[in-house]
């Protein structure tokens with residue numbers, strides 16, 4: 121039997137990864153960034169070029185730890201490819217077992233888009249982390265080493281926000297496992313919270329349920 125699952129879902133750059141990692145550490149359980157699975161499939165599809173007709177599903181069924189450990193999974197082209205392959209039902213289907221079997225008797229924290237709705241609808245703790253598009257774009261910009269004083273800062277920030285919004289729209293509108301809060305998720309809106317405050321809220325909520 122599996123241990124308790126803590127599902128952390130939400131749109132891009134809302135702070136899911138930061139929170140999920142810190143929650144896992146605080147609770148002493150393993151952490152899985154499920155976005156990496158879709159990124160790895162997207163990367164393999166890009167590497168394959170135009171060769172096979174529709175290889176995404178095949179890649180998803182035989183992902184290796186080495187595919188997930190690649191350094192080049194966060195480039196803009198991989199990010200777009202990840203969101204594209206993530207809309208394919210067969211790709212999602214192929215990755216379900218990988219995600220479910222990650223959770224052992226000690227439990228785990230998983231972050232993604234559909235953990236609390238599809239992968240673990242019976243998760244003990246469900247969190248949905250949000251922030252406005254402007255806040256998320258600024259966080260992503262600074263995280264990528266952006267300088268607010270640079271002459272092109274406003275332009276880069278605008279492009280970052282457009283890319284995030286386009287991806288959220290695609291992730292929210294796809295037919296299979298769209299991005300949306302589970303009915304029984306605690307939503308944390310993080311515009312006016314720092315990472316420590318988000319962790320404190322999430323941890324208090326999780327401890328009541330574990």
Ligand code: C5P
Pocket residue numbers: 132133154155156158159199202203204206207231232233234235287291
């Ligand atoms: O979380 P991250 O930004 O790394 O995810 C990359 C893409 O993978 C997302 O835009 C989304 O399309 C997809 N994804 C998903 N379901 C998950 C995790 C990620 O569809 N559980």
